[in-house]
Amino acid sequence: MDAAKACMETVRDCRQQLQDNAKVFLTRDPDSNHLHKMRVALRRMRSTFGISPHAFDETAFSDISTELKWLLEELGPARNWDVFVLKILPPILAALSQEHDFAKLQQSSDVLRRKNRDRAITAIESHRFQALLLELKAALAHDSWLQGNASSIGHFANLVLEKCYHNFRKRGRSITTLHPEQLHTLRINGKKLRYASEFFLPLYPARSAHSFLTALSGLQDTLGAINDAVTANHLFKELPDVDLATSCLVKGWLACETRQLTGQLDLQWKQFNTIAPFW
Missing domain, CATH: 1.40.20.10 (CHAD domain)
Incomplete structure (x- = not known):
């Protein structure tokens, strides 16, 4: 297998990971791991496009890369608030809640977390997201973008x-x-x-x-x-x-x-x- 086809297989796996975790996330599953896995898939695809200019035409995925960046920006705030509410706050509250009342902070944080998860859901439910999946599928269905002299x-x-x-x-x-x-x-x-x-x-x-x-x-x-x-x-x-x-x-x-x-x-x-x- 040459470099271009290996990269293509990676993009295919990432697309499947993105699609599978998006389906679960849309069930309003409270597990934040599905959101995290979507973002990992997006970053891996962008990284693959970025390291592979010698394997295939570097302009082949320029439009798709723009859409991947858009989706990362839509999902990012939800992930940040997941980390804040589920990872950052718990040890602070466990150590200091006897000396201070954090109820207002917890309530406000939960509200912003839900708001940004709704933003992520809106992006995944959008026609733009479906178009991205279709564009990826179409790009992977043919090999016209592969370089003829791709290295081993x-x-x-x-x-x-x-x-x-x-x-x-x-x-x-x-x-x-x-x-x-x-x-x-x-x-x-x-x-x-x-x-x-x-x-x-x-x-x-x-x-x-x-x-x-x-x-x-x-x-x-x-x-x-x-x-x-x-x-x-x-x-x-x-x-x-x-x-x-x-x-x-x-x-x-x-x-x-x-x-x-x-x-x-x-x-x-x-x-x-x-x-x-x-x-």
Whole structure:
């Protein structure tokens, strides 16, 4: 199999994941995992299009990429509020609820969570979403966009992985001094490296890749937690009539958590850089 056809199979799998989880999400299933899986499928598709210009015509999916970005933007706020209500708030309430009443904060957060889930549902129920699924299906039904001189999958894998690895390490220099926007960019580059690694993993010995992927996943988890804390601070501004005491408690908690995570990130980054790439 050449690189282009391998990428095509990845897009096909992502489309199916998107469609299957959208169906469950529309049942108003309270499990936020289906929303998360939809966003992962969208990001994987965008990443595949982004790393594959040598495998197929890079303009072939330009219109589809625009629609994938639109859908991510429609689903993003719902996911952010899921994280805020289900992940950020519970430990804060468990630790501090005896000293402070968080009822108003909980109520307002639930209202905004439902509002943004309704926005996500509206997007998935729209004709625009159905058109996106049909466009993807049509693109996958023929191979006119495949490059005639597409490289072998092994050669292509090495090129892509090396490029993603170089970009990730470059972005992570002086990691403890990076501000939130730079850490967010580093996190995105880490996702691209992880997606590419998982995509090409069957081509390499599993044992040699295990340590690399374990270290990379740990970094991604920490970067994700830092990003969640930063996002939570932004979301907090959307909450109506939050009293000063509640605001100080939550923001103080998030600041302490971010400080701890940043220290953890430094150690993880050093450990990651001691592991040789598996390709």
